[in-house]
Amino acid sequence: MINLDYIGTWKEVMKSPSHFYSKMPRTGGYAAPILFAVVNVAIYSLFYLLFNPGAYDIGGFSSPMIFAVALLAPVVGVVALFLDATLIHIIQKVFGGKGNYEGTLRFVFYASAATSLLWIPLAGGIFGVYQLYLYVVGGRVVHEVSLERSALAVFLSILLVIVFIMLVSSSGFV
Numbered sequence: 001m002i003n004l005d006y007i008g009t010w011k012e013v014m015k016s017p018s019h020f021y022s023k024m025p026r027t028g029g030y031a032a033p034i035l036f037a038v039v040n041v042a043i044y045s046l047f048y049l050l051f052n053p054g055a056y057d058i059g060g061f062s063s064p065m066i067f068a069v070a071l072l073a074p075v076v077g078v079v080a081l082f083l084d085a086t087l088i089h090i091i092q093k094v095f096g097g098k099g100n101y102e103g104t105l106r107f108v109f110y111a112s113a114a115t116s117l118l119w120i121p122l123a124g125g126i127f128g129v130y131q132l133y134l135y136v137v138g139g140r141v142v143h144e145v146s147l148e149r150s151a152l153a154v155f156l157s158i159l160l161v162i163v164f165i166m167l168v169s170s171s172g173f174v
Helices: 006-015 017-023 031-051 064-094 101-117 124-143 147-170
Strands: none
Touching (some): 006 017, 006 101, 017 124, 031 064, 031 101, 064 101, 064 124, 064 147, 101 124, 124 147
16 A cells, blocks of 8 residues: 655655655655656646647647547656656766665656646746756765765756757657
8 A cells, every 4th residue: 555645745845855855765665656756747747738738739628639648648757757767876876876776766756746837837947947956956865975966967867868869860760
């Protein structure tokens, strides 16, 4: 049985990330952080679709495609978070981080609290940056590295993704 106090966890991650991450268990399974992330991505997807009905150019809310997008978005979002966690973990380890993969996955998935607010017009980008800040704080606590090293690990993970996308798009695969 998963004990998930979604609202309490969300508030603590957003308001006191250092405190939250310092008391967050580094082990204990993946179910609770994954469920937390699924809820956050689902909230984002729902509100994004409600406030941007033309975003997918699917003919409005009567189209079955909108339901497919709403159902697949949490899956795609969680897969993206797994990739974030894996890349950040590898880079943290290269920088001498002491944390384990499960701890990294946990802080990345709990940082998805900011994702639930990305849909807000004009302010969504601020919450995207705040999510990166949550990654930095989580990496500092879980991997026991300096704030600068943790920030560098997050920056390098973003840079690697950008380089990968540029290579794939220039190679003709896309």
